[in-house]
Amino acid sequence: MSDSASLPPHHHALLLTPREMALADQAAIAAGVPGARLMAAAGKAVADAICTRWSPRRVTVLCGPGNNGGDGFVIACRLREAGWQVRLALLGDRAALPPDAALHAREWPGAVEPLEPACVGDAELVVDAIFGAGLSRPLDGAAKATLQAAERLGVPLCAVDTPSGLDGESGNLSGYTPHAALTVTFFRRKPGHLLLPGREHCGELVVADIGIPPEALGAVGRQAPLQCWANGPRVWREAFPWPRAQGHKYQRGHVLVAGGALMTGAARLAARAAQRVGAGLVTVAAPAAVWPVYASALESIIVARVESDADFAGLAADPRKNALLVGPGAGADESTRRQALAALAAGRATVLDADALTVFARDPRTLFDAVQGPTVLTPHDGEFARLFAAAGDKLSRARKAARESGCVLVLKGGDTVVAAPDGRALVNAHAPATLATGGTGDVLAGMIAGLLAQGMPAFEAAGAAVWLHGEAAYAFGPGLVADDLPAHLPQALGTLARWQPH
Numbered sequence: 001m002s003d004s005a006s007l008p009p010h011h012h013a014l015l016l017t018p019r020e021m022a023l024a025d026q027a028a029i030a031a032g033v034p035g036a037r038l039m040a041a042a043g044k045a046v047a048d049a050i051c052t053r054w055s056p057r058r059v060t061v062l063c064g065p066g067n068n069g070g071d072g073f074v075i076a077c078r079l080r081e082a083g084w085q086v087r088l089a090l091l092g093d094r095a096a097l098p099p100d101a102a103l104h105a106r107e108w109p110g111a112v113e114p115l116e117p118a119c120v121g122d123a124e125l126v127v128d129a130i131f132g133a134g135l136s137r138p139l140d141g142a143a144k145a146t147l148q149a150a151e152r153l154g155v156p157l158c159a160v161d162t163p164s165g166l167d168g169e170s171g172n173l174s175g176y177t178p179h180a181a182l183t184v185t186f187f188r189r190k191p192g193h194l195l196l197p198g199r200e201h202c203g204e205l206v207v208a209d210i211g212i213p214p215e216a217l218g219a220v221g222r223q224a225p226l227q228c229w230a231n232g233p234r235v236w237r238e239a240f241p242w243p244r245a246q247g248h249k250y251q252r253g254h255v256l257v258a259g260g261a262l263m264t265g266a267a268r269l270a271a272r273a274a275q276r277v278g279a280g281l282v283t284v285a286a287p288a289a290v291w292p293v294y295a296s297a298l299e300s301i302i303v304a305r306v307e308s309d310a311d312f313a314g315l316a317a318d319p320r321k322n323a324l325l326v327g328p329g330a331g332a333d334e335s336t337r338r339q340a341l342a343a344l345a346a347g348r349a350t351v352l353d354a355d356a357l358t359v360f361a362r363d364p365r366t367l368f369d370a371v372q373g374p375t376v377l378t379p380h381d382g383e384f385a386r387l388f389a390a391a392g393d394k395l396s397r398a399r400k401a402a403r404e405s406g407c408v409l410v411l412k413g414g415d416t417v418v419a420a421p422d423g424r425a426l427v428n429a430h431a432p433a434t435l436a437t438g439g440t441g442d443v444l445a446g447m448i449a450g451l452l453a454q455g456m457p458a459f460e461a462a463g464a465a466v467w468l469h470g471e472a473a474y475a476f477g478p479g480l481v482a483d484d485l486p487a488h489l490p491q492a493l494g495t496l497a498r499w500q501p502h
């Protein structure tokens, strides 16, 4: 397992489903790293993470019937050695533990109590090692009652791999799931650590190296395509279109934004965002009646006067305008539909947002059939449901919709998912809650268009825009309104320019 050429792309940022993680474990074991050693390293990593955050105190370690419980036995041993006062409780029969867990259970010198609410007693910290990757049904019975008792105590809870009840693949909760203060997972994160509601139950997330060689991912990749990543610069920074010394404004692309007749603020926000993210030129197509509104507010942006949808189609047909955006403030009417179809017919990079999606609610096939060039759709959940029947968790819904539409899907929310028709996906956790305010979607759409105009491929452009959007919001801090985002993009771009993999 020394062939680094077989490593999947951006492997540090990969998110592994529980099944893929089990394959990685197996590959490591097949390469000569015994499972019991991985478990010893996993338990030690959790104990170390606990010891760096809390001083020795009364702790109850809750162990489940599988290998997550095996980690719990190791944690209990390490904390006891470090001078902690440790109680340990086990769900099920000690004799039924799987081999690696049974081996570590034999090293535990203390009592093994039955797992029930009384065992958390007067603990000052609780370790949840009940279920991890092997969760196969909703939590109930003693496991649920005991975790509820632990949460009622109000003391910090440290989750091993995942808080019990959290589905590592989808981020969904099953039965009952406690809120951890700290979650220590191993080797790589899982989608469920970043997707909501799961992310909110993990608390601080630590990824520990337990000795699985990265090359194990090569073996996993031969059985399952590894193409889901945490969104961040690791994945797309090589494709980021930094301005070049010999460049001029025409090489930095030209975005055309369809301006609405009533909600003029949305297209203005989008246009400013496209400009700030680096597009060389931005034109707003402004309906004649409101042309002065646009023209007086956008000094360095071209404001073209359009009398009709045909005028807009004429602008869209100009090949110098290499990225087109329809939707922000557009209105859910026939005119928006015609403009969206005119943009798609031009065959260039196109972003459709908001009303430009809603207008295809009755016949989404018309939209999908019209797609020619790289196209990005940016629905929130409500707009998504109008276009797609895809069911299931957020990640699989976005992937199915991307495949069905032939577009890059940006399914927005606190855990925005970007999905490409070929199955690649990004899960974004880099977004403060302050972004949930009017107009931020318009800014995002403009940023994607601005990056597309500079030649960035659609999937990478969408991921970069989503990350920079979050970064600009973090840079501004509390009290954010959408107008603040374009103004804070320079700071976000500066952070990206200095960004180093760690």
Ligand SMILES: NC(=O)C1=CN([C@@H]2O[C@H](COP(=O)(O)OP(=O)(O)OC[C@H]3O[C@@H](n4cnc5c(N)ncnc54)[C@H](OP(=O)(O)O)[C@@H]3O)[C@@H](O)[C@H]2O)[C@@H](O)CC1
Residues within 6 Å of the ligand: 022, 025, 035, 038, 039, 040, 042, 043, 064, 065, 066, 067, 068, 069, 070, 071, 098, 130, 131, 132, 133, 134, 135, 136, 137, 138, 139, 140, 143, 160, 161, 162, 186, 210
């Ligand atoms: N493999 C390795 O080398 C390494 C693995 N590591 C660790 O192993 C963990 C994965 O271990 P795992 O696969 O044994 O699964 P785990 O989460 O312990 O649960 C399985 C057990 O729970 C049971 N069960 C499930 N749901 C239930 C429910 N709702 N209510 C009741 N019972 C339920 C299930 O029963 P079954 O479904 O079989 O009937 C089975 O008995 C992983 O998260 C990491 O912590 C690390 O040590 C690194 C090395």
Ligand SMILES: [K+]
Residues within 6 Å of the ligand: 068, 128, 129, 130, 131, 132, 159, 160, 161, 162, 163, 164
């Ligand atoms: K757990």
